[in-house]
Amino acid sequence: MNKSTSITGTRTWILLTLLSLAGLAFIFEYTKTAGWTRALTITEITFIAILLISFVMGYVRTGLWVFSHRSLKQLDERELMITGQSLRIAYSIFTILVLCFLLFVALTERSISMVSVASLIIFAHLLPASIMGWAGRA
Secondary structure, eight states: OOTTSOHHHHHHHHHHHHHHHHHHHHHHHHHHHHOOOHHHHHHHHHHHHHHHHHHIIIIITTSHHHHHTSOGGGOOHHHHHHHHHHHHHHHHHHHHHHHHHHHHHHHHTOOOOHHHHHHHHHHHHHHHHHHHHHHTOO
């Protein structure tokens, strides 16, 4: 992780990334039933811009994205332990959230949109790096 970025700054960018991803998905799902308005379109575009900027600042510039996506053969013992622990935590969280989401979809008899699927895939890729960055261990 790039040490020129403070842990508070990294956490802020991580939080902005994850919240903007969630906001993007929620606004899209809401507009499926309520319809698109100018305000919702501007909000959606704003969430996309925040997502892109915060991803670059929080994951690319800090090196979290590269570190969390390196081949296991390129990691030393300490890095393997950090990566393994963050993956265990991340995929436990991811599994619980996806199961709750699927339960909600089943109970409300809604369909799953491609934006929701894409958001979950992006979230799955961001979560291990987010955990590493939040703990400041990368």
